[in-house]
Amino acid sequence: MLSEKEKMLKGEWFQDNEPWMVKQRALAGNTSTIYNQTMVEEKEKRDKLLKELLGSFGKNSFIANGVQFDYGCNIYIGDDVYINFNVVFLDGNEIHIGNRCLIGPGVLFATPSHPLVAQERSKHFNEYGAYFPEKVEKIVLEENVWIGGNATIMPGVTIGRGAVIGGGSVVTRDIPANSLAVGNPCKVIRQITDKDRVGIL
Numbered sequence: 001m002l003s004e005k006e007k008m009l010k011g012e013w014f015q016d017n018e019p020w021m022v023k024q025r026a027l028a029g030n031t032s033t034i035y036n037q038t039m040v041e042e043k044e045k046r047d048k049l050l051k052e053l054l055g056s057f058g059k060n061s062f063i064a065n066g067v068q069f070d071y072g073c074n075i076y077i078g079d080d081v082y083i084n085f086n087v088v089f090l091d092g093n094e095i096h097i098g099n100r101c102l103i104g105p106g107v108l109f110a111t112p113s114h115p116l117v118a119q120e121r122s123k124h125f126n127e128y129g130a131y132f133p134e135k136v137e138k139i140v141l142e143e144n145v146w147i148g149g150n151a152t153i154m155p156g157v158t159i160g161r162g163a164v165i166g167g168g169s170v171v172t173r174d175i176p177a178n179s180l181a182v183g184n185p186c187k188v189i190r191q192i193t194d195k196d197r198v199g200i201l
Contacts, residue, residue: 008092008136009074011156013115015124016092017131021071028053028072036065058099063087074111078143092136093155101141104149104167111136111155142177151186162192 005021007014031053038046050057053072058079066086069075074091077083078099085105089095093111097103112134115121123130137156141147145159148167159165159175166182175181179188 008134009094011093011135011137013133013135015126015128015131016134017126017128019128022128024071024073028069031072032068035063035067038065040065055094064105084149092134094138096138096140098141098143098145098161100144102146104147104151106150107147108152109139110152111139113137113155164192 002010002012004014004016004018008016008021031049035046035049038049047057050063053069055073055076057077058081060079061077061081061083063083064085064087067083068088070090071092072089074094075089076094076096078097078101080100081097081103082101083103084107087103087106088108090108090110090112095109095111113136115133120133123132125131135155139153139155140158142159142161144162146164147153147159148165148169150167151165151169151171153159154170154172157171157174159171160177160179162178163175164180165171165175165186166180168184169182169186170184171181171186173185175186175188178192180190180192181188
């Protein structure tokens with residue numbers, strides 16, 4: 001019989017108040033608070049907090065203040081990633097951010113969903129007390145993705161390498177590599193080509 005944690009990571013419906021979950025969410029919340037009170041110059045302290053909480057945190061990566069982690073341990077960040085202010089990670093399932101990704105301010109990574117039927121969605125009780133039924137699906141950003149400010153990345157989405165997501169978009173389905181995609185729901189507008197070069201390199 002699967003534990004609630006195992007159900008969670010397998011993308012099945014689970015009860016979110018198993019003791020490990022409650023403890024891990026508290027750790028993630030406390031770490032978020034401590035991290036957001038540090039100074040940018042305290043790089044060693046900030047990196048230590050992130051490496052102790054996250055699944056992985058790559059070389060030369062940076063997370064600005066205002067970040068909020070749900071579990072923390074399910075977040076995997078590659079090298080040379082820049083994450084701007086006030087980004088929220090609801091990481092009941094894994095969130096993978098590839099090398100050299102840029103994440104704009106106010107972006108939400110949301111792995112959870114709840115039942116559509118109100119009676120199923122409402123508060124339930126088990127041996128540990130109250131819980132809300134939940135299902136979580138993995139989010140993957142491949143390398144060199146840019147997510148514009150205030151975008152929302154929904155459960156189960158993969159964004160292909162080199163893609164750009166316009167600010168304020170709600171990404172509900174996979175986005176192919178090297179695509180420019182915008183809107184709510186987010187849709188591919190066109191492919192990114194050499195014509196988009198601005199002559200920097």
